Amino acid sequence: MKLKKIAIAIIVFTLTSCNGQPSKKVETLDAVSFSKKIEATPNPQILDVRTPKEFAAEHIERAQNVNWLSNDFVTNASKFDKSKPVFVYCKIGGRSHQAAEKLAQLGFTQIIELEGGFLKWDAAGLSKPSAKRVGISKEQYATLLNSDKKVLIDFYAEWCAPCKKMTPYLLKMEKELGDKLVIIRLDADKNKSLLSEMKISELPTLLLYENKQLKWQHSGYISESDLKKQL
Numbered sequence: 001m002k003l004k005k006i007a008i009a010i011i012v013f014t015l016t017s018c019n020g021q022p023s024k025k026v027e028t029l030d031a032v033s034f035s036k037k038i039e040a041t042p043n044p045q046i047l048d049v050r051t052p053k054e055f056a057a058e059h060i061e062r063a064q065n066v067n068w069l070s071n072d073f074v075t076n077a078s079k080f081d082k083s084k085p086v087f088v089y090c091k092i093g094g095r096s097h098q099a100a101e102k103l104a105q106l107g108f109t110q111i112i113e114l115e116g117g118f119l120k121w122d123a124a125g126l127s128k129p130s131a132k133r134v135g136i137s138k139e140q141y142a143t144l145l146n147s148d149k150k151v152l153i154d155f156y157a158e159w160c161a162p163c164k165k166m167t168p169y170l171l172k173m174e175k176e177l178g179d180k181l182v183i184i185r186l187d188a189d190k191n192k193s194l195l196s197e198m199k200i201s202e203l204p205t206l207l208l209y210e211n212k213q214l215k216w217q218h219s220g221y222i223s224e225s226d227l228k229k230q231l
Helices: 002-017 031-039 052-057 073-077 094-106 117-123 138-143 161-176 192-198 224-230
Strands: 027-029 045-048 086-089 111-114 150-156 181-187 205-210 213-219
Touching: 027 031, 031 086, 031 111, 031 117, 073 094, 086 094, 086 117, 094 111, 111 117, 117 192, 138 192, 150 161, 161 181, 161 224, 213 224
Parallel strands: 027 111, 045 086, 086 111, 150 181
Antiparallel strands: 150 205, 205 213
């Protein structure tokens, strides 16, 4: 029995010691705090882990694109200095969380993740105004509400997992409740200017209007039964 305890102790010691000192936990900050920490850091290492297409459309100043979905993420990320802080963000937080965990495994000692991703950054007014408008205007949006029926606006994205899960029942409801409800789906990536102006920072986001007045709003996944209760 004594030998068994010694053997277990040796195994535990080996498992806890083979990787050296554990890296610091990932620090998650809201958009404003994230921005302030970047400004307070000399030559900040900022990793935008979205796709090159997303990065080209808009990104945080001084950020470098290291695509989490690419096969060479580890190779490219390893080029950065592991002893210095590294800032990580994506669109809404899913990919950056995974990337941050991988960076910790790679030995980075201080990882700062942007809570809620670039959508939260944009909603906080931290993005540089774009000279080119993307999508419909607020005036055009207002015309969508011109109906004697209730109007449900669904802001979604093709890459958004909860959005994909909700799509089938929203399309079904569009047919079933067409006599009393208008459902309008707006692609967030094609209406970035409107999202920024309306301070929408999560997907999906549902807004229910009646007589042009906002009656209910919800962000994140919601089941068909729970949504019908609001209608």
